[in-house]
Amino acid sequence: MDDLEAFRADTRQWLEANCPSECRGPMENDEDRVWGGRNATFRTPAHQQWMEVMGARGWTAPEWPTEYGGGGLSREQAKVLASEMRRIDAQMPLSSFGIWMLGPALLKFGTEAQKKRFLPEIVRGEIRWCQGYSEPGAGSDLAGLQTRAVDHGDHWIVNGQKVWTSYADKADWIFCLVRTDPDAPKHLGISFVLFDMATPGVSTRPIELISGKSAFCETFFDDVRVEKENLIGELNRGWDVAKNLLAHERTMIGGMGEIAGRPVGQIAADTIGTDDQGRLADTALRARLSDLEIDAAAFRLSMERVGDQVKARQVNPAIASMLKYYGSELNKRRMELVMTAGGSDALEWESDRSQHGQDARDWLRTKANSIEGGTSEVQLNIIAKHLLQLPGA
Amino acid sequence: MDDLEAFRADTRQWLEANCPSECRGPMENDEDRVWGGRNATFRTPAHQQWMEVMGARGWTAPEWPTEYGGGGLSREQAKVLASEMRRIDAQMPLSSFGIWMLGPALLKFGTEAQKKRFLPEIVRGEIRWCQGYSEPGAGSDLAGLQTRAVDHGDHWIVNGQKVWTSYADKADWIFCLVRTDPDAPKHLGISFVLFDMATPGVSTRPIELISGKSAFCETFFDDVRVEKENLIGELNRGWDVAKNLLAHERTMIGGMGEIAGRPVGQIAADTIGTDDQGRLADTALRARLSDLEIDAAAFRLSMERVGDQVKARQVNPAIASMLKYYGSELNKRRMELVMTAGGSDALEWESDRSQHGQDARDWLRTKANSIEGGTSEVQLNIIAKHLLQLPGA
Amino acid sequence: MPLILTDEQTMLKDAADGFLTENAPIAHLRHLRDSRDADGLSRDLWRSFGEMGLAGVIIPEAHGGSGLGAVEAGVVAESLGRTLTPSPFLGSSVLSARVLIDAGSDAQQTAWLPRIAAGEAILSLAVDEGAKHAPSRMTTTAERSGNGFRLNGEKGFVLDGHIADALIVAAKTDGGTTLFLIDPATAGIEIERTVMVDAHNAARITLRDVQVDADSVIDAVDGGEETLNAALNLGRACAAASLTGAGDQAFQITLDYIKTRKQFGKLIGEFQALQHRSAHLFTEIELARAATLAALQALDAGRADAPFAVSVAKAKAGRVAELAVQEGVQMHGGVGMTDAYDIGLFMKRVRVLNEWLGDPGFHAESVARARGF
């Protein structure tokens, strides 16, 4: 038995012993997620226990180095862990912007002291983070941000406003872009800083979306003190840190097209009926659905191919923009067709029958996919410039 | 009986007496057209006679003033003439760029002497014209033309090259845009001139298209002498004359979507088959065909509506760009579907069975619709600027 | 008939636009929605609409209406589409009024038409059953019973059914389709309000052994299909008009937005990619407008091809409005996703109007059949 198989056996045994039965099986919805943090809530005590044992072992961040609390696993071992967790249908012990977004940036750009201070807490689920990038005046044009940080020796005083801060009202700390040099060209002069959301002067307000309540907030900074030791990367070079982080986010959003379950065409067959050959009676919808199936299959394969190209180092990193663009447009098309298949039933906004308009809310929510994490237009600009080398792009 | 009815009775009688039987019934193809000119050819002597009697009466240009050889008819009378010609299926006595394009510009911009000299010849079919606008270096950017006219007192010496000159190899005279002031901003400095294609230094070469032989030519000017008396409109203001003319051309091309005959869907039913309800067996094609039918119907109605708006003076002239844009894109879609319906039979390029690839040649030819007379992109720019007032358009 | 509005029709349009913009702008919809208004619409507003002659636009003058036609009804529907005003117009003044005008007995007409015209009474037509519009697959039955009929079935997507003063119910009888005019308080009728995604009103109606008299029949027993189709086609054409209004208004607010919003140091309306998409959308809206007006005119002229023209209009206006709201939200960017901006409300309304009385796929099917493929 080779090392990897030994690791698999050990892991299986440990998971069997440590994963509570309450934490196996699919999560019912997003609200069942464990986010950790100072004010963490857990659906059951077992969920807290599951987070804590996994966190202690570093397996909430399996590939991070052990000196920062991570699992220290190799890529192959991490795959084994994931497959063993799938085997017993183990739920994710911890959902965390700290792990998904900030951590990789800290590992790359943080000082030793910063890594030591923040990463172990993140791994153990003791701190919950939010992201302060977008501003009301700077959407696609992220670099046009106006939140000002004025130098006061060992600290800055920050004033400004962020939008689209997911879970700002629940987060403990924020990683945030602020303008530290108002005179520099706009991509320069921006710094990437961390601070506590409990700092005086920070306030938040949830945003209501067209799809209903949301995790997004507006976040206001009114003379907020930020310690200079919490600057990540170089002063005025926060843009490099942010870009690195955004690339992660893009791949995540683009990939959301991957949805299991019954084909939409079969759902439509129930509401619309079929002819004697079993073909959907509505030709126009059937044609659109088969186009969607073809494009969705091709897109899944394209994601797989890009993954393989990345491994083989055959690809320009800007390829993430292609996946983000196509994946989010595909999501939108898919939900339009789900709504068409659902007919008037799916248009009920409050009935129990429609689960309070679940399909309609999902449909509306997908409209943000081509906006958040860089609009489709921005992705097309990036493709034109970096992959096609078109002049002036 | 009112005047118009009296006119109708007289017209009917005259047409019965003067329209030869050979000139009634549909034309078989474009080559049957009568173009007139110095080297006119006629399919039958009757066709020559028909052109001559109509020309003598001014009815080849029914609404032009009689002093320039026209019919002098009112709009209402002209409609009566057209409907009486349709009644007996009379063929068009004369096809002429002189009547369709140059004439209206001469009437608006020409001097009395120019009108007297050129218009009667045009009406009688004694002169055949071609149009010298596009150049190899200036396609959509028509105003970027380079053909130079250098001042020599009472005449210019012209050097340069035109492309897309329809029937240049058969025309007697050309109406042509030349640059008379190389230092002026590019829309200025252009003049609209007329000259004889037999002038020394003029040569032509037919262009072969992807659809096969074409009426288009490249036309070369090598030290061609052009009399100043043949300047139309003001010196260096030829752009105004050209714009006026282009608007006519745009409406013509956009309107070509209007094609009678069997719906494409029925043609497809023959090659692809139908289900037991008579529905086309290919869902994807059926859906595209019904979309086409809907869009084609809406487009026909839109053309009608624009016509009514023009009469009621409720519309910006830039609306012609909308019709040009949509009509030419619709033509292209229609021919794609005709080809799909025709399957492999329609792909034969030389067989008698396919009439030497008639459908395929028509299909390829439509691809030019969204390029000639201003590309679709140029039309969209015009709409954005003049109808939507978008900034910087 | 020229494909433009007459001077009188233009005056009507200005009147409707003016009234709605002043009295029922989008804030009116928001207020009804956010206050969880029990009716989901303002009866006062509706009475004012009646006083202006708009609630009875197609009702003969003899019955207190304006005695106008489909084009005028479409003009009003388009205005309502621009302001997103919840009102009983489509269900009561269009569908129900058309049925009663065409086929109601004198007693039925006298009882209801003047009250519809005055904005006093709200009537609802119950035709849909499943999740998709399919009148040919109706299964609600009316069996002979005593002096009248007994109805059984389930209806859905009944506009304003929760506050209807009378229901017109379509049901299968032995030899065809029959329309019944029924008091919603009749035993065996259950009405559930179903607030829709666009905060407009609809209801599900269950009929369990609902006993009605013979004089509740509208027109002849078994003879309701033609009447029903005429009403549905007028409803579809008016829905097309509302879609055109909503789509065009969504486009206008988007144009305003991109002419003022800056990104990367430029107005976003300066970016050529958005200019071309806007110009394309403008063109599509013009096509939808032409197709819609032509369908309304064809209905007024009683032309044989009016159903074809209606399907073209409903399909085209629907697809175009869909494009308009999708482009609208996208061009607004993040703020377009917030409830605070109006563009999302247009997206919701357009989807409901698109679904109502046959979505673009339904009408594309009609077009394909009419063209013989």
Add this chain to the structure above:
Amino acid sequence: MPLILTDEQTMLKDAADGFLTENAPIAHLRHLRDSRDADGLSRDLWRSFGEMGLAGVIIPEAHGGSGLGAVEAGVVAESLGRTLTPSPFLGSSVLSARVLIDAGSDAQQTAWLPRIAAGEAILSLAVDEGAKHAPSRMTTTAERSGNGFRLNGEKGFVLDGHIADALIVAAKTDGGTTLFLIDPATAGIEIERTVMVDAHNAARITLRDVQVDADSVIDAVDGGEETLNAALNLGRACAAASLTGAGDQAFQITLDYIKTRKQFGKLIGEFQALQHRSAHLFTEIELARAATLAALQALDAGRADAPFAVSVAKAKAGRVAELAVQEGVQMHGGVGMTDAYDIGLFMKRVRVLNEWLGDPGFHAESVARARGF
């Protein structure tokens, strides 16, 4: 299996691209077309192709081939799509070779496979009949007659049928489909060359009481359907590869053009509307490439869902290539319409490849059925 080419496959691609670019660039197609070449292709070139191991790419080494798989055949097909080279590759080296490898008798294999691999013999598969690909509606019959069979029917779109050294004909027999290997000189066979819009080669073949021996049967009587489907699916996947090659090459020459052509004082590639359309097209081409490679890999792995993957690939690559050539001609403007520029040749080739072995609508139908709607 990673969805990228292996090093060996990349070497093969470079070899095929290099050979074709040097020996059969688009000028080669133009020469054959304009000289009205009687064969419509170059047999010398084809023999060189054989010497390189490309004509026999899927033929076992024991029969003189390279013994490679579907992915490698796709690599060659893609190269041929880039240079638009007329060759017997799809008809002879893919369809016919696949049939003989899978089901040919020892004698049939020995007689033909080495010659196909060497580029010495050209075989054609005759399956299509009407204007649209519909193998399930085949009507050509083969009736028992004497020691063998008598065939009657009409076949069309038979690639290189006018110069075939042997024909493989699919026909209906009593209990199913049977494939026959037939000498084209057999009495009763009439062959008409039909030059296609893309100046590639095809023929119509009429069979009138064509008498063949029993040993002309490939595999078992009535047992040809599976063999035929396997060959058709390989052909479709290779057509998808050729479409991807043609579409991508059309895109590349268009990119080159818009980077050098000036209008209104700017390179037209600077206009954002064209940039966005180009970026979209790039994305679509990447999707087509992924779908095509996946289909070829699925065939090599003998996966049960290979037919589904093939339909996805053929439909996607077809629609994408169509978009590429349409955008290509439009972005070229007027010169794109002239025969002197190459972009129009790509438009023609893409349409023929799209029609061959099922157009995107045909394969969308397969996808819909496979997904149960």
